[in-house]
Amino acid sequence: MTxxxxxxxxREGRARAxxxxxxxxxxxxxxxxxxxxxxxxxxxxxxxxxxxxAHIVLGNTYHLYLxxxxxxxxxxxxxxxxxxxxxxxxxxxxxxxxxxxxxxRSIAEEGVTFRSHIDGSSHLFTPESVVAVEEQLGADIIMPxxxxxxxxxxxxxxxxxxERTHRWAGRARAAQHRTDQALxxxxxxxxxxxxxxxxxxxxxxxxxxxYAIGGLSVGEPKDLMHEMLEHSIAPLPxxxxxxxxxxxxxEDLLEGIERGVDMxxxxxxxxxxxxxTLLVRSGRVNIxxxxxxxxxxxxxxxxxxxxxxxFSRAYLRHxxxxxxxxxxxxxxxxxxxxxxxxxxxxxxxxxxxSFARFKEQFLAGYHTVPEKVRLAEAAQRRQARQSAQSxx
Amino acid sequence: MTxxxxxxxxREGRARAxxxxxxxxxxxxxxxxxxxxxxxxxxxxxxxxxxxxAHIVLGNTYHLYLxxxxxxxxxxxxxxxxxxxxxxxxxxxxxxxxxxxxxxRSIAEEGVTFRSHIDGSSHLFTPESVVAVEEQLGADIIMPxxxxxxxxxxxxxxxxxxERTHRWAGRARAAQHRTDQALxxxxxxxxxxxxxxxxxxxxxxxxxxxYAIGGLSVGEPKDLMHEMLEHSIAPLPxxxxxxxxxxxxxEDLLEGIERGVDMxxxxxxxxxxxxxTLLVRSGRVNIxxxxxxxxxxxxxxxxxxxxxxxFSRAYLRHxxxxxxxxxxxxxxxxxxxxxxxxxxxxxxxxxxxSFARFKEQFLAGYHTVPEKVRLAEAAQRRQARQSAQSxx
Numbered sequence: 001m002t003x004x005x006x007x008x009x010x011r012e013g014r015a016r017a018x019x020x021x022x023x024x025x026x027x028x029x030x031x032x033x034x035x036x037x038x039x040x041x042x043x044x045x046x047x048x049x050x051x052x053x054a055h056i057v058l059g060n061t062y063h064l065y066l067x068x069x070x071x072x073x074x075x076x077x078x079x080x081x082x083x084x085x086x087x088x089x090x091x092x093x094x095x096x097x098x099x100x101x102x103x104x105r106s107i108a109e110e111g112v113t114f115r116s117h118i119d120g121s122s123h124l125f126t127p128e129s130v131v132a133v134e135e136q137l138g139a140d141i142i143m144p145x146x147x148x149x150x151x152x153x154x155x156x157x158x159x160x161x162x163e164r165t166h167r168w169a170g171r172a173r174a175a176q177h178r179t180d181q182a183l184x185x186x187x188x189x190x191x192x193x194x195x196x197x198x199x200x201x202x203x204x205x206x207x208x209x210x211y212a213i214g215g216l217s218v219g220e221p222k223d224l225m226h227e228m229l230e231h232s233i234a235p236l237p238x239x240x241x242x243x244x245x246x247x248x249x250x251e252d253l254l255e256g257i258e259r260g261v262d263m264x265x266x267x268x269x270x271x272x273x274x275x276x277t278l279l280v281r282s283g284r285v286n287i288x289x290x291x292x293x294x295x296x297x298x299x300x301x302x303x304x305x306x307x308x309x310x311f312s313r314a315y316l317r318h319x320x321x322x323x324x325x326x327x328x329x330x331x332x333x334x335x336x337x338x339x340x341x342x343x344x345x346x347x348x349x350x351x352x353x354s355f356a357r358f359k360e361q362f363l364a365g366y367h368t369v370p371e372k373v374r375l376a377e378a379a380q381r382r383q384a385r386q387s388a389q390s391x392x
Numbered sequence: 393m394t395x396x397x398x399x400x401x402x403r404e405g406r407a408r409a410x411x412x413x414x415x416x417x418x419x420x421x422x423x424x425x426x427x428x429x430x431x432x433x434x435x436x437x438x439x440x441x442x443x444x445x446a447h448i449v450l451g452n453t454y455h456l457y458l459x460x461x462x463x464x465x466x467x468x469x470x471x472x473x474x475x476x477x478x479x480x481x482x483x484x485x486x487x488x489x490x491x492x493x494x495x496x497r498s499i500a501e502e503g504v505t506f507r508s509h510i511d512g513s514s515h516l517f518t519p520e521s522v523v524a525v526e527e528q529l530g531a532d533i534i535m536p537x538x539x540x541x542x543x544x545x546x547x548x549x550x551x552x553x554x555e556r557t558h559r560w561a562g563r564a565r566a567a568q569h570r571t572d573q574a575l576x577x578x579x580x581x582x583x584x585x586x587x588x589x590x591x592x593x594x595x596x597x598x599x600x601x602x603y604a605i606g607g608l609s610v611g612e613p614k615d616l617m618h619e620m621l622e623h624s625i626a627p628l629p630x631x632x633x634x635x636x637x638x639x640x641x642x643e644d645l646l647e648g649i650e651r652g653v654d655m656x657x658x659x660x661x662x663x664x665x666x667x668x669t670l671l672v673r674s675g676r677v678n679i680x681x682x683x684x685x686x687x688x689x690x691x692x693x694x695x696x697x698x699x700x701x702x703f704s705r706a707y708l709r710h711x712x713x714x715x716x717x718x719x720x721x722x723x724x725x726x727x728x729x730x731x732x733x734x735x736x737x738x739x740x741x742x743x744x745x746s747f748a749r750f751k752e753q754f755l756a757g758y759h760t761v762p763e764k765v766r767l768a769e770a771a772q773r774r775q776a777r778q779s780a781q782s783x784x
Contacts, residue, residue: 038710038711038716039707040711040716042718043717045698045721047698067710067714072706075688076686076688076704076706076707082706082707083707084702084707293460293464296469312474314460314464314468314474315468315475315476318430318460319432321460322430322459324430324432324434326432326435329717
């Protein structure tokens with residue numbers, strides 16, 4: 001793991017600014033990584049990701065294992081060569097996807113057996129096999145197989161899943177052959193403060209090069225997420241990076257940073273974009289709305305992204321109404337630019353010691369989605385996912 | 393029309409190399425123009441069209457009239473400002489689309505009444521109203537409303553439609569208010585040599601700044617198309633550009649150039665691309681085929697397009713199998729590059745007097761789709777279009 005390290009450059013309260021060193025280059029933190037589930041950040045080219053100054057992207061182990069297959073990716077130069085992305089890559093464990101399969105998976109100490117959402121075929125993921133897959137994919141940062149619990153979750157099961165996640169983390173590390181990939185430990189423990197603390201302490205004791213916080217943002221209230229985040233982070237060593245898995249709304253990023261998170265990933269900004277929902281400083285807007293029909297202004301005044309520098313809201317609305325792919329592309333570019341720029345600003349403010357004020361000012365102007373609406377949306381997404389996956 | 397002119401630079405047999413001057417810049421001919429039906433060349437950004445060195449694109453009058461509406465486009469800077477394309481644009485007449493509506497339109501001397509394929513609403517296109525719409529859209533080259541006949545077509549109806557097309561061309565010209573748009577005359581006459589000649593002679597006598605040849609490539613055998621093309625072109629003045637409407641396969645472009653065509657447009661290369669069918673020097677390949685599963689080579693060796701310079705056939709196949717939008721984009725870029733490059737080469741060869749040999753060599757290596765397959769595909773497309781449009 002000599003090729004991976006983390007420099008902590010500045011602190012403001014618990015917020016941190018740092019620099020991650022990986023075999024494929026450095027990544028300033030705090031940072032948000034666009035999700036490239038199937039070896040492509042949906043709708044974008046690698047050139048556009050460079051233009052957005054994305055420093056790292058995430059690939060999905062579960063999806064790439066099923067299609068096109070990790071051996072094929074390895075043969076074609078690993079994920080970096082296959083998708084033509086020369087900067088750092090992180091692969092997740094597949095745990096979240098597999099545990100989202102609900103009725104189509106069964107857990108044992110050895111690992112988890114699941115049915116493919118593509119063709120219904122049966123597969124076994126073990127901590128060892130997942131590391132083998134991730135070594136073939138060749139990302140710079142890799143996640144071990146973990147057991148992601150739902151919300152709410154009985155305490156017995158939460159504890160059992162957490163303990164298994166710890167044992168799996170140990171087995172994953174023992175299975176590593178490559179020395180150029182940083183394997184993170186994943187904190188679980190559901191929504192029980194003592195479990196969260198015990199999980200972080202246990203993993204910290206195992207000395208991973210970085211830590212991820214899993215099992216959050218699964219439909220719980222925001223306050224509860226923040227509380228669990230604090231319990232998950234407190235026991236972790238200061239000198240190692242922390243990645244909050246699957247979190248990506250602007251307000252969650254700032255709340256996470258304030259609590260000491262360095263890294264984030266989420267499909268939210270790109271998925272929202274393809275639905276016509278755009279992030280602006282005042283909140284979310286849906287570009288399909290009739291009010292933008294003849295609006296000659298850009299999505300966000302003074303935004304520097306390709307979409308805003310060139311096109312009107314009226315044109316974007318037309319593209320969405322006409323189901324034109326360029327609309328999906330421009331919206332994706334804008335949303336990613338918004339989050340990457342927000343992270344860059346947060347970093348500058350931490351370095352300058354003005355993050356707390358920056359966060360307060362941003363959130364004062366940013367209208368968040370009401371909790372009730374947010375939770376209903378999340379429930380709907382889970383249901384849609386499960387019904388799609390139970391009929392492969 | 394002082395802002396529009398055509399310089400004939402070289403001839404080889406009937407093939408011509410020229411330079412079209414328009415208010416938005418020059419276009420070397422022969423040329424192929426990508427189709428941007430709904431104010432966007434499907435899947436591509438204007439930046440990418442620049443990188444492909446596309447000199448001109450086509451916008452569709454029928455589609456833009458229905459959505460977002462010509463007045464809205466005018467308000468947002470015309471088509472050039474709306475879609476952010478500063479180079480020349482051509483708008484077609486909408487005639488082809490309206491006459492494809494089959495049962496959902498009725499023709500009278502005044503114009504054609506049709507039902508929208510979007511919401512079933514009723515509309516009237518007259519030669520005057522189409523010009524008014526095209527003046528709002530603001531393209532550099534505009535087409536008058538014409539009556540496009542099917543194949544086969546009874547002689548009576550072919551003659552009647554042709555005569556009406558001539559009268560409509562005169563009415564369209566009389567309705568022009570802007571002086572910065574070149575209105576072309578459209579040759580019709582179905583598949584009757586004497587009608588084709590009479591149509592071209594009549595329009596030539598009306599002295600248009602350019603001529604389009606319509607009503608071909610509607611399901612007829614290739615030999616017949618070539619014969620009709622010759623009859624349509626012979627009476628046209630040498631010093632004016634000729635546009636063959638709706639033709640875009642590599643072999644058809646070369647056959648058209650040989651017969652004196654300067655301009656082409658077609659949805660074929662971009663539509664085929666979205667279906668995974670790619671143009672290479674040996675013919676067409678479908679990138680979904682299993683043989684490309686582990687193929688590390690580019691779509692076409694030594695191709696200079698963004699797709700071929702960066703990505704393997706295996707990656708493209710993966711994108712198509714995974715229904716990822718980047719696959720549609722890369723395939724579109726490749727196919728357009730292929731045709732634009734073919735046109736550029738044809739032009740150089742005409743200037744050098746070596747076009748005949750170039751054409752022969754290209755066609756010797758290029759495996760065209762068998763006539764039977766091609767006609768079956770065309771019939772299928774027509775049927776699909778009509779059934780889609782009869783249920784708006």
